[in-house]
Structures are given as C-alpha cells and as structure tokens.
Amino acid sequence: MTNPVRPAQFLKSFGRGLVSGIPYFWLLLFFVIPFVIVLKISFAESQIAQPPFTDLTSFADDMLTISLNLFNYIDLYEYDLYLDGYISSVKIAGISTILCLLIGYPIAYAIAKLPPHARNLALMLVILPSWTSFLIRIYAWIGLLKNNGLINNALLGLGLIDEPLVMLHTPIAVYIGIVYAYLPFMILPIYTNLVKHDHTLLEAASDLGATPAAAFFKVTLPLSVSGIVAGSMLVFIPSVGEFVIPELLGGPDTLMIGKLLWSEFFNARNWPGASAVAVVMLIMLIIPITIFQRYQAKDLEAIADD
Amino acid sequence: MTNAGIGRWSWMALVSGFIFLYVPIFILMFYSFNESRLVTVWAGFSIKWYGELFRDEQMMSAVWMSLKIAFLSASMAVVLGTMAAIAMVRFGRFRGKTMFTGMITAPLVMPEVITGLSLLLLFVTLSQALGWPAERGSVTIWIAHTTFCMAYVAVVVSSRLREFDRSLEEAAMDLGASRLGVFFRITLPIVAPALLAGWLLAFTLSLDDLVIASFVSGPGSTTLPMVVFSSVRLGVSPKINALATLLVLAVSMATFIAWWYMRRQELIRQKEIQSAFNK
Amino acid sequence: MKKLKQLMLAGSVAFSAAGVVAEENVLNVYNWSDYIAENTLANFEKETGIKVTYDVFDSNDVLEAKLLSGKTGYDLVVPSATFMARQIEAGVFQKLDMSKLSNHKELDAAMMKKLSALDPDNAYSIPYLWGTTGIGINVAKVKERLGDDFPVDTWDLIFKPEVVSKLADCGVSMLDAWDEIVPSVLNYLGEDPSSTDKNLLSGKVTDVLKSIRPHVRYFHSSQYINDLANGDVCLSVGWSGDILQAVDRAAEAENGVEVAYIIPKEGAGLWFDMLAIPKDASHPNNAHTFLNYLMRPDVIADITNYVWYPNAVPASTSKIDEEITSDPSIYPTPEVAANLFTFPVYGPKFDRQGARMWTAVKSNK
Structure with a gap:
C-alpha cells in the first residue's frame, strides 16, 4: 500500500485530511459548539431574563469571575423521578429494540432473498409509510387502539371479547408506536448487510450436511452481526429520549426521560436543569457506545493484521 | 445472496411485516375520502378534502418547503456521513479518532429539544457576532437536519464498510488504478445499497422532524410537520389524510415506474445476450 | 466576512436612525393556529399594501423559547397573558407607541384595568381574544x-x-x-x-x-x-x-x-391572548399599523364571528352574531363574570x- 513517490503521498494525506476534515469541521461547528453552549447553561441558574439563565462570567472590579453552579447536577441526583425515568426509558427502549429486531430481521432477510430486481422495490415499500407525516401515523394508531377504535370494534363485533381492551394510554401502545416508527431503521442496516453475503458459503455449509436452520445460525447470523449492531443502535439510542410517542400514545404514568426533560424545560422553565439532564444523558450513553466502537475497531484491525 | 428462492417462512415474514406497516396507512387513506370532518367517524364518500387541500396555500407551501429541505439535507448528510464513515472505518488510528467517533454518534443521543435549543442559541449568537444568519429559515433548518441525519448515515455506511472485502480495492490498486479511481469504480458501487438506505432514512427523518425545525425556523419557513401539529389541536384534518394519500401514491408510482423501466432494460439486455448466443 | 459585517452594521445604523429609512412593506406575524378570520389578512394587505407573512404555533412553549433566545424575526406575536407577563419582565418586548394606535380607546376599560396587573400601565400589549x-x-x-x-x-x-x-x-x-x-x-x-x-x-x-x-x-x-x-x-x-x-x-x-x-x-x-411587539422586530411601524387595524370594531367582530372567542372591543358586539353574544358560555353573564379570576x-x-x-x-x- 505504501507508495514511495512523494507527491502521491502528499495527495493521499491531503485527500485523507479532506475526507475526515470536512465532517469533523461540520460537527465541530454545528454539534460541539452548540453542545458547549448547553454545557455552559447547565452550570447557570435560571432567571427571568433574555436569555433565561445567568451568565457564568462577570466583570467586577476589573476581575473576571467565573461561577460554576453545580446545583443542577446535585438536583438531578436528588430528584428521584429522574432516575426512575431514566431506568424506565432504557427499559422501554431496550424492549422496543428487541421487538424491532425480532420483527425486522426476518423482513430484511426475506428482502435480501428476493430476486435482485425486486429488492429495491421491497425496500421502498418498507420506507414508504414513513413518508407520510409521522404525526398522522401516530394518530392513525390512536384511531386503531382506542377503546371504541377499529381493533376493539372488530373484536367486539366478532364476539371475541365482551369489553373493549384498554390499549391506548398504556405501555403496550408505546411499544407499538416505537416499533412502528423505528422498524425501517432496523430493517435497512440489516438488509444492506445481508444482501452482500456470499452465497457460496451457505451452499458449502449445506454441502457439508448442515440443515438450513443450522446454516442460518452458524453462517448467516454471525456474519450479519454488524448490521444488527447498527440497526439496534439506530433504534435504541433515539428511542431512549423519545418524547412524542409516549406523550401521545402512553398513559400519564409512562415515565420517560424525554418527557421529564420536556416538562423541566417548558413547564418548569428551567433551562439549566434541562441542560444538565441532557449532558448527563449524553455522557451515560456516549461513553459506552464509544468504548464499544473502539473494541469493534480493534477487532477489525486484528482481522486486517491476520 | 442470489436467487436461492425465497422460502415459505420468508414470505410469511414479508407479508405480515408489510401488513403491520400498511394497516395504519390504508386506514388514513380510507378516511381521506370521508365526508365528515371527524377523522374516525364514517359519514359517506367524498373527495372534497382533496379540493380543500389544494386551496390551502399554507399547507401546500409547507409541503414544498419540507420536500425541498428533506432532499437537500438527505443529500448533504449522505456526503458528510459517508466521509465520516470512511474516516472512522478506513483510516486506522489517527489523532482524535475517539472523539471523532463519539462526535458522530452523539447527535443520535441528544434529545431533540436540546438539539433544537442549542442550535437556536448558536444561530442567535452567530447572527449577533457575524451578521449571519441574518434571518432563520430554510437554510438553518437544512443545517440542523444535515447534522443529525449524517449521524444515521454514518452508522449505516460504516456497518457496510466494516465487512467489506478490501482485497478487491487492493487488487485494483495493484493493477495501477488511482485511489480516486478505485473509490469511484469499486468502493462506491459496493457501498451503494448503504448509501441508498442512508439517504432514504435521512430523507424520512428530515421530513418528519417537528421539534428541531420549530426551534430553528424563522418567519415564512413553516415545514409540514409544523403545520400538521398546529392543526391537530382541532383534530387531524382529513386534508392531512388526503395529503398523505397523495404522497404515498406519488412515491409508489414513481418507484414502480423506475422499477419497471429498469426491469425492462434488464430483460432486453438478457434477450440480446441470449440471441447473441443463439447466433 | 469583515466587509459583510461592516455592511450589516451600516445597515442597522441606518435603521435605528428612526424613520430615515422607510420600512420594507412586510410584516411577520406569529399567531395561534385557526385564530383569525379568513379575510382579515387579505383585507389588511389590500388596505395598506403591507405584505403579511403569517405563521402559526400551537403552544406558548415554543414561542417562549424563541422569544427568550432572541431575534425571532417576528414583528408581532400572540402569547397568553401570564406568559407575556414573564416575557415583559425578561425584557423581550418594546413599549407600544400609543400615537400610532388611534383605536386604542376602543378597548374595554374594565378589562384593561384587570390586565394592568400583568402588564403595568398596559404599556406593552393589547388584548386580542379571551376565554x-x-x-x-x-x-x-x-x-x-x-x-x-x-x-x-x-x-x-x-x-x-x-x-x-x-x-x-x-x-x-x-x-x-x-x-x-x-x-x-x-x-x-x-x-x-x-x-x-x-x-x-x-x-x-x-x-x-x-x-x-x-x-x-x-x-x-x-x-x-x-x-x-x-x-x-x-x-x-x-x-x-x-x-x-x-x-x-x-x-x-x-x-x-x-x-x-x-x-x-x-x-x-x-385567560387572555395578547398582542405584543418584540424588541428586535424589524418592522415595528407595520406592526403598529396592524395592531391598530385589529382594534377596529368591524375587523375584530369578523374575527370573533369566525373563531367564536370574545374580544376586548365593546363596540364590536353589535356586529357579532346574536348566536354568539347570547351564549353565556362564550359571553358570560354578569353574575358568572363576577366570579372569574x-x-x-x-x-x-x-x-x-x-x-x-x-x-x-x-x-x-
């Protein structure tokens, strides 16, 4: 891979610099700096002003004083609803991710097995429902799930139940909503992974006498792990902080961190408090993810070195 | 995978999956033809909501605004997200890599309210300090959407890059192909499904985003979810159902035509090959 | 960039030199959804030649977040009174120029007195609709x-x-x-x-x-x-x-x-929904013109007829449908009104x- 010619070397590193530099710069400007603003707010105190929080720095007697207010973080620790909310969010997101995987994997698998010309069509069909507005899809589910909604009316009409099942404003409705909204996010990465598998491997396995099921669990599944990981990340991470779905489909006692943060921000008008929640949430999720990715990268390097 | 034939179980998974995905869609299509304003009570067939939809200038302009922003954000996010994925997967270890990986996934973690607020404050600060952006609008929404969409694209593309056989690229390189040539002739076609998937995800994310857009929008830049949300206070208007129906129909038609065209081309080519053989 | 900044600065200086440069003929309004009559804006544009960009919101929350962050780009906003009181305290709004509001006298005096608890001297706002x-x-x-x-x-x-x-x-x-x-x-x-x-x-x-x-x-x-x-x-x-x-x-x-x-x-x-002009509005004159227009009895009567919320202009009552004014759940009887807080x-x-x-x-x- 090494190329002794100098200009080429220069071009290569220049190209590399560009490829990593442009997204780096973009994220620095539009994610890191805004995040620093959030971090700053989390150390401030709320007040009635524009903007509605105190400044950290102040000039008095030609002295620059910086005051960091840790109250919001202490408060986070002391306000027990946050911990409950966080745990229940992770639980809801985790169960939803598993459900998405159980439903999404077979779909992705089936699409990858379709003849090549039909794959893109099927893929479009997966994504198409998402091109209607998210809110009206949720409202369509409300229409299905409510006490005198379509599902209950159908079941009552068939005589399968005597009383309407209470589904709306329960955790079940939240699971349905999240799975419905995020299913394409699971299917797409798994599909892109499965579709490139080398079929000869499977044939070799079956030639060696493996049943289709064994071949699937021994060959296909392990090979698609990186697709599963990507899909699970895309479902799990955003649904931890989900707000709209539990707000519209969940009951008042479906506690989620997204809802708590929302009410802290808008109802209590406590921008610093809400910022502190976000900072802690980011740290609690991003550190494990980064460590995980590092291991993954190391594995990859190990393979490359072989 | 090749045409190994799709088994019974796969068919079942596919069909039941599509039923789950499409039941709500068919219901809202059905109710777009409802005479009554109440979305869930059937009061007779009517197409009046389609007329009302086209007369609603605010909603129509919001639709265009949303589609435009979604298209541009998805395209930009694919470019940036792919670059990020290549840097993450291909560049081995480099300085600041851990921070880089963290930074790319972080937008997924941030709650929407905070992303929206932080970008709003950034734009306000920038406009006070530099005079840009003088007014918030479609450009600021585009920036915000690109930022969180590129995280999704990076995850999808890097998952594909991780498992891809580098021997092909190396072989091409050994044969004297330039780096850029290898990228465009070999790497790009192989990651193409991931790029398509990433673009589609980014497009839908941008099209659906309500919270972030509400924060960073300015006068005259109302997106579709904002119009929908501000009108659901009075119940989902059947107009919105009509709009959803049209969107679904338009996209499925376009997809089907594209598919049909490509399929025909392929069949013609196969025929040509066959006739060449027969001769 | 530096040049650009200088240019912007020059621009803003020219603007603040009150009235030297005429305002553009546009007005950016941010109001609740379904909260205005169908023809109100069209008539206003016809009468004054001012082009209105009209955006809608659904809750005080996002409006407040935008106002408190600054530079909303809007010239006229419609927060609820309790939110507005806090926003006034935060210094978000500018004082109204009463000389441009000739219809201000049309407003219900008793209601204005009640509202002065939230907006001292009614200096920053006028009531739009209430309920x-x-x-x-x-x-x-x-x-x-x-x-x-x-x-x-x-x-x-x-x-x-x-x-x-x-x-x-x-x-x-x-x-x-x-x-x-x-x-x-x-x-x-x-x-x-x-x-x-x-x-x-x-x-x-x-x-x-x-x-x-x-x-x-x-x-x-x-x-x-x-x-x-x-x-x-x-x-x-x-x-x-x-x-x-x-x-x-x-x-x-x-x-x-x-x-x-x-x-x-x-x-x-x-509760009251109030009309107020942000301090950093770029078209305050047009905003005043629109405010004055909204206090005209025939205009606000049209709005009440359309949205079924009562307004604060007593002279409009005669122009409102009987069906609405006689409904005690919309226009409370004096006995009921006495108990409202x-x-x-x-x-x-x-x-x-x-x-x-x-x-x-x-x-x-």
Missing part, C-alpha cells in the same frame, strides 16, 4: 351516570373523588397545564387562586389532585377536542373555545353526541415546584 378554563361534558353520558338532577355547573364534577370516580369509565381528561389547574383547585377550595403558598401547593392542592388522579385517563391540552366530539371521553377540563369547537364538531357529525361547555359556579380562570404569574422557584408536583401527580409517584 375561560372550564369543563366540557358529554351531556347524555354524564346524566346517565350521575342522575338527571345532578347540578353539573360545579367543579365537584372533577375535583370531588366520589363524583369523578363515577365518570372514570367513560373517560376523563385534563389539561396538561399545571399553572391553570392549580389556581382552579385553589379557587375550588375557597383559597386565593393566585396564592403562591408552598405549603398549600404541596398540601391541600396535591391531596385533591392525587385523590382524583386514578380516575383521569390522560392529561393533554389538545387531544380532548376530538375525543369529546367522538364520545371517547365524557368529561374534560379545557379551554372554552376548544370545547365549543367540540360542541360544533359533534353537532356537525350527527353522531348522537351532545357536548356542553360549563363555567362552574365557583368561578373559573380567565385571572391566572397568576409565578416566579422561577414556584414554577419548578409546581411543575414537579404535577409530574409526580401525573406519573402516580
């Missing part, structure tokens, strides 16, 4: 469960566990707005609705809310409109105009549901306590 926070019921279902003779014009319906428990099975909903529910509870308990007594909040008020919590199906500030009209809930604490919309929808759908709006006899909260404005500390109490009650913790 009450009361109860919407499904008449048949409530009668069926409580008996024909039960007097429904009382907060007992929702705040008395023995009563509300009988309605739980047909669906009870409540606004997700603690700063309106808490004063309503205080008033029901015979306390001062604008009290900011912590012990009262964590004591009596919380007890009432916790006792009725098991019977409330959901807390939401907009879903109840459709649900009332469809018969999915039979009792909602909500805003007058919204519940009247539900009344209308149910009648229109002919689905056998009859909805009624009740202002309880113990008194109910009174305005919602208080809370400071940051009480805000936090209230919001957390509310979260705890809602989530049953």
